[in-house]
Amino acid sequence: FLAFVGMAVLFVAISVWFSWRPETEANDEFVAAIKNGEFIPYYQPVIDIETGKLRGCEVLMRWKRPNGDVISPGQFMSYAESRGHIYDMTRHIMTQSCEEMGQFYSERPDLKLSINLFAGHFLDREIISDIKGAFENSNISFQQIVVEVTERHPLSDLDLARKIIAELQALGVRVALDDVGTGHGGMAYLQKLGIDIIKVDKMFIDTIGTDDNTSTIVDSLVELADNLGMGIIAEGVETEEQVQRLLELGVTAAQGYRFAPPMPAREYLAYAEDLEEK
Ligand code: C2E
Ligand code: CA
Ligand code: CA
Ligand code: CA
Numbered sequence: 001f002l003a004f005v006g007m008a009v010l011f012v013a014i015s016v017w018f019s020w021r022p023e024t025e026a027n028d029e030f031v032a033a034i035k036n037g038e039f040i041p042y043y044q045p046v047i048d049i050e051t052g053k054l055r056g057c058e059v060l061m062r063w064k065r066p067n068g069d070v071i072s073p074g075q076f077m078s079y080a081e082s083r084g085h086i087y088d089m090t091r092h093i094m095t096q097s098c099e100e101m102g103q104f105y106s107e108r109p110d111l112k113l114s115i116n117l118f119a120g121h122f123l124d125r126e127i128i129s130d131i132k133g134a135f136e137n138s139n140i141s142f143q144q145i146v147v148e149v150t151e152r153h154p155l156s157d158l159d160l161a162r163k164i165i166a167e168l169q170a171l172g173v174r175v176a177l178d179d180v181g182t183g184h185g186g187m188a189y190l191q192k193l194g195i196d197i198i199k200v201d202k203m204f205i206d207t208i209g210t211d212d213n214t215s216t217i218v219d220s221l222v223e224l225a226d227n228l229g230m231g232i233i234a235e236g237v238e239t240e241e242q243v244q245r246l247l248e249l250g251v252t253a254a255q256g257y258r259f260a261p262p263m264p265a266r267e268y269l270a271y272a273e274d275l276e277e278k
Helices: 002-035 077-082 086-107 119-123 126-135 158-171 186-193 202-206 212-228 240-249 265-277
Strands: 039-048 054-064 112-117 145-150 174-180 197-200 231-234
Touching: 002 086, 039 086, 039 265, 054 086, 054 265, 077 086, 086 112, 086 119, 086 126, 086 265, 112 174, 119 145, 119 158, 126 145, 126 158, 145 158, 158 174, 158 186, 174 186, 197 212, 202 212, 212 231, 212 240
Parallel strands: 054 112, 112 145, 145 174, 174 197, 197 231
Antiparallel strands: 039 054
């Protein structure tokens, strides 16, 4: 009997070792990467398509490995969120973008800097102190900050989310609803959360020139934004045809490969300078 128990214990110990240890190692490696500063901001310009001028940018996270590989959020973001690392990473990305953009943004108070948050950030008021910690007494003012909340994942406590958003707005921060048209929130989010800006998902932009239904949907979103006093930004704009169609529909702000991909700080600053000279 003792031999049996011994075998059983050994068996359990070995399976725990095998299932748990690699997982811990992967997590240790991830934490080390955070500490090493391997998660960095890229910047994608947002363009005023009526004037061709720069409106600002969206900050998009990248994992830059020591070997030079640059990894996109699709490959690490859900892990970072489920493990709770995203809070540290977001603080880090905000501080870094403040360091890299502070000088330029202090000279250009009209420019916006848009930060992506995830659903968990709207379950804890700590995000307010995180944003204050990064931007208070910095070269970037709260009036220049936009935070994006995605419609893709449900917000489990709408009342708390509303309170957090209202406190951020009281500082001067604006709040954008990301991926509009794809997710859970829809009209309820727009109404309940007090959103300032809606970002029309790429899905709609893709077929805007070729599909009448899409044009009708975007047209309705423009009208809704107008009536509610919200701004509107088109995402994932890739062709000049889409730009022209958006202008016809009354959308004046856009981002996408038609203008520029997300890029490191120095390239974004050079891009902004080039636009000024045009
Ligand atoms: P998102 O917020 O909807 O960001 C837009 C995505 O579309 C970005 O992908 C961007 O590179 C890509 N994109 C921009 N223009 C075009 C275009 O013209 N065509 C196409 N095909 N794609 C375009 P990215 O950078 O891979 O980010 C993916 C998602 O990861 C983001 O989607 C966002 O939800 C999330 N994410 C990125 N950075 C952060 C972050 O710092 N915090 C959080 N919580 N999420 C982030
Ligand atoms: Ca976004
Ligand atoms: Ca989006
Ligand atoms: Ca209309």
